[in-house]
Amino acid sequence: MITDDKTTDREAVNRWRLVLGSFSGDSLSAGGSAAEAFAYQEVDELMDFLYGREYGDDRGVRQEGSLDPSQLIVPEWIRKIRKIFPKEVVERLENDALDRYQLAEILTDKKVLESMQPNMNLLKNILALKNRMQGEVLETAKRIVRQVVEELMKKLESDIQRSFSGKINRSESTTLRTSKNFDFKKTIRKNLKNYDSGLQTIVPHRIYFNPRIKRYNPWNIIICIDQSGSMLESLIYSSIMASIFAKLPILKISLVIFDTNIVDLSGYVDDPVDVLMSVQLGGGTDIGKAMAYCETLIETPARTMMVMVTDLCDGAGYKPMYASAKRIIESGAKLFVLTGMDDQSQGMVDKNAANIMAALGAKVASVTPGSLALWVSESMK
Numbered sequence: 001m002i003t004d005d006k007t008t009d010r011e012a013v014n015r016w017r018l019v020l021g022s023f024s025g026d027s028l029s030a031g032g033s034a035a036e037a038f039a040y041q042e043v044d045e046l047m048d049f050l051y052g053r054e055y056g057d058d059r060g061v062r063q064e065g066s067l068d069p070s071q072l073i074v075p076e077w078i079r080k081i082r083k084i085f086p087k088e089v090v091e092r093l094e095n096d097a098l099d100r101y102q103l104a105e106i107l108t109d110k111k112v113l114e115s116m117q118p119n120m121n122l123l124k125n126i127l128a129l130k131n132r133m134q135g136e137v138l139e140t141a142k143r144i145v146r147q148v149v150e151e152l153m154k155k156l157e158s159d160i161q162r163s164f165s166g167k168i169n170r171s172e173s174t175t176l177r178t179s180k181n182f183d184f185k186k187t188i189r190k191n192l193k194n195y196d197s198g199l200q201t202i203v204p205h206r207i208y209f210n211p212r213i214k215r216y217n218p219w220n221i222i223i224c225i226d227q228s229g230s231m232l233e234s235l236i237y238s239s240i241m242a243s244i245f246a247k248l249p250i251l252k253i254s255l256v257i258f259d260t261n262i263v264d265l266s267g268y269v270d271d272p273v274d275v276l277m278s279v280q281l282g283g284g285t286d287i288g289k290a291m292a293y294c295e296t297l298i299e300t301p302a303r304t305m306m307v308m309v310t311d312l313c314d315g316a317g318y319k320p321m322y323a324s325a326k327r328i329i330e331s332g333a334k335l336f337v338l339t340g341m342d343d344q345s346q347g348m349v350d351k352n353a354a355n356i357m358a359a360l361g362a363k364v365a366s367v368t369p370g371s372l373a374l375w376v377s378e379s380m381k
Contacts, residue, residue, distance in 0.1 A: 051096075110136050110140050118147045122144060127277075152240055190206065220298070221242075225309045227281060229282050235257070238338070239255075242255045243275075247270075285316070287316070287321045310338075310339070311349050312337065334379055335363070337354070337362050338366065
């Protein structure tokens with residue numbers, strides 16, 4: 001291939017920028033188009049995230065990876081290098097991160113892992129790298145995952161359960177004591193014998209509450225989650241939501257995760273930690289294949305909702321996905337496509353695929369967990 005001098009000079013400048021890393025920013029400008037400059041800048045940042053540890057505090061470069069939300073975190077770094085670099089380069093970068101630099105301490109030093117603040121970013125790091133953990137380090141990681149998951153569940157559970165509160169059964173009493181269930185009339189009637197003439201009031205020896213009516217013809221919720229690396233936070237929230245939904249007597253939950261393969265985790269839906277520790281992040285994506293499997297789980301279409309958690313980027317081709325969506329909707333089942341689910345309701349999506357799915361009759365959106373609960377509750381009405 002013949003190149004002119006300007007092209008050769010531009011390539012030389014950009015190669016020097018990659019060699020010098022962040023130190024070249026003030027003295028070398030990227031040549032070429034804006035898109036080319038952005039591509040080199042992204043490669044520069046990914047390489048600096050790892051190899052900047054070679055320098056030291058005196059050069060102004062961090063020596064340790066940060067779990068601060070404002071900075072690039074390990075799972076995001078892994079996702080990006082897998083997208084940009086060929087497989088053999090990715091393998092070299094990951095090996096260097098784990099074996100040569102202090103990122104390996106996350107996997108090999110139990111005390112370092114225990115000293116870290118349990119939060120969403122640490123949870124994502126653990127899930128991205130858990131396959132390389134062993135022994136006590138893995139057990140410590142599981143405890144951290146459980147702690148973070150339980151804290152997230154506490155934040156979500158009460159609000160979600162209120163969205164599904166059934167009618168009060170006023171013919172029976174229950175030991176479940178909440179102000180909403182308080183049986184005022186029965187409490188007075190049963191305690192009339194305890195009237196205190198001195199105080200001129202009833203002193204109740206027992207307070208009665210009404211139970212909620214259970215519905216024995218539950219709705220079937222099929223939650224199908226894309227486990228590609230870009231869906232990590234949505235996967236975490238979706239697994240937690242499935243566990244909360246499973247506690248409600250009016251819902252029957254099926255849980256499926258997929259990439260190019262399909263894993264039915266319905267038997268583990270009660271424990272989101274088991275679900276999260278089972279996922280294999282990365283790989284391809286075959287949405288149509290996953291939806292076709294979920295179709296086999298539909299028993300009563302009129303009382304079934306399928307919740308697909310995916311960015312709709314189908315590596316196996318879109319026609320099977322659209323065909324499956326059409327069959328599901330025409331059967332009478334409801335189809336929700338969540339292009340992202342996190343605490344800020346932000347997600348990335350194939351917009352063309354989203355528009356086609358919506359035209360077929362699916363409800364497509366990026367939502368918060370609370371919004372999903374309201375969606376499901378309103379659809380049941």
